[in-house]
Amino acid sequence: MQTATTIKKGNRTKTNYVVDLVIGISFLIATAPNATGEPIHEWLSMGLAVMVVTHLLLHWQWIVAITKKIFRKVAWQQRINYILNIGLFIDMTIIMFTGIMISKTVVPLLGLELPNNMTWRSLHGLASDAGVFLIGLHLALHWDWIVRTSKRYLIQPITKRFHKPAPQLATKEQ
Amino acid sequence: MKLLGRILIIALAVALVIGSLVAIVPSSSAAGFAGGRPERQLTIDSEQAAGSADQSASTARPEFGGRERGGDHHEGGFGHIIRNAGIMALIIALVAFGMRRLRRRRDIVWL
Numbered sequence: 001m002q003t004a005t006t007i008k009k010g011n012r013t014k015t016n017y018v019v020d021l022v023i024g025i026s027f028l029i030a031t032a033p034n035a036t037g038e039p040i041h042e043w044l045s046m047g048l049a050v051m052v053v054t055h056l057l058l059h060w061q062w063i064v065a066i067t068k069k070i071f072r073k074v075a076w077q078q079r080i081n082y083i084l085n086i087g088l089f090i091d092m093t094i095i096m097f098t099g100i101m102i103s104k105t106v107v108p109l110l111g112l113e114l115p116n117n118m119t120w121r122s123l124h125g126l127a128s129d130a131g132v133f134l135i136g137l138h139l140a141l142h143w144d145w146i147v148r149t150s151k152r153y154l155i156q157p158i159t160k161r162f163h164k165p166a167p168q169l170a171t172k173e174q
Numbered sequence: 175m176k177l178l179g180r181i182l183i184i185a186l187a188v189a190l191v192i193g194s195l196v197a198i199v200p201s202s203s204a205a206g207f208a209g210g211r212p213e214r215q216l217t218i219d220s221e222q223a224a225g226s227a228d229q230s231a232s233t234a235r236p237e238f239g240g241r242e243r244g245g246d247h248h249e250g251g252f253g254h255i256i257r258n259a260g261i262m263a264l265i266i267a268l269v270a271f272g273m274r275r276l277r278r279r280r281d282i283v284w285l
Contacts, residue, residue, distance in 0.1 A: 032254035034251045035251035035254065056180075123199070132258045132262060133265065136265030136266060137269060140269035
C-alpha cells in the first residue's frame with residue numbers, strides 16, 4: 001500500500017519532469033526565432049522565464065542545502081553541479097535581459113521604447129549559444145534521473161496503452 | 175509568504191546579475207557604438223531595395239526581408255533547433271556516458 005509521502009513524492013517528481021520537459025522544448029524552439037517569428041520567440045521566452053523561476057522554486061530545498069555546505073565537505077559532483085547551475089542562472093538572466101533590451105514585440109506593447117543597439121543583440125546571441133552548452137551539461141549531469149523518469153512517466157504509460165493485459169479468465173468457483 | 179520570500183531572493187539575484195552586466199558593458203557601446211563605430215543598418219531603404227539584387231529584398235526569401243545583412247546571428251530557422259539539439263546530445267553523450275564509465279572503473283572516487 002502506498003503511503004501519503006510516497007504519493008506526494010511521486011507527484012513532485014512528475015511535476016518536476018513536466019516543468020523540465022516544457023523548459024527543454026521551449027528553449028530549443030526559442031533558439032530559432034526565424035523559424036517561429038519574432039512575436040512567438042518573445043512570448044515563448046517570457047513564458048520560459050516564468051518556467052525557470054518555477055524550476056528554481058521546485059528545487060529550492062536543494063539550493064538552500066548545498067549553499068549551506070558548499071564550503072564544507074560535500075560530494076564533488078554536487079559541487080560541480082552547483083557551480084554549473086550558478087553559471088546557467090547568470091547566463092539565463094543575461095539572455096532574458098538582453099532579449100528585453102532588443103525586444104520588438106513585448107516591450108513596445110507595454111508602451112516602452114528602448115534605444116536600438118548592437119551590443120545587447122550580440123550579447124543575446126553569445127549568451128544563447130553558451131546556454132546551449134550549459135543546458136547540455138546540466139542535462140548530462142542529471143541524465144540518469146532523466147532516463148529513469150522518462151521511462152516511468154513517458155515510455156511506460158505509452159507502452160501500457162498499446163499492450164493492454166488480456167482479460168482474466170473467469171475462475172471456476174464452485 | 176514563504177513563496178514570496180523565495181521569489182524575492184531570485185529577483186535580487188537577477189538584479190545583481192543585471193546590475194553587474196550594465197556596469198561591465200561600456201555605456202558608449204550600449205548606446206550603439208556612439209563613441210566610434212556607426213550603428214549598423216538594420217533595414218534597407220526603398221531606394222536600396224530597388225537598386226540591389228541581394229536576398230534581403232528578394233521575394234524568394236521573404237524571411238530575410240528587412241533583416242540586417244551579412245549574417246544575422248539567428249539565421250537558420252528550424253535548422254537551428256536541430257543543430258542545438260545535436261550539440262546538446264553530443265555533450266550528454268560525452269559527459270553522461272563518460273562519467274558512467276569512470277564510475278564503473280572506480281578510478282575516480284568523487285564521481
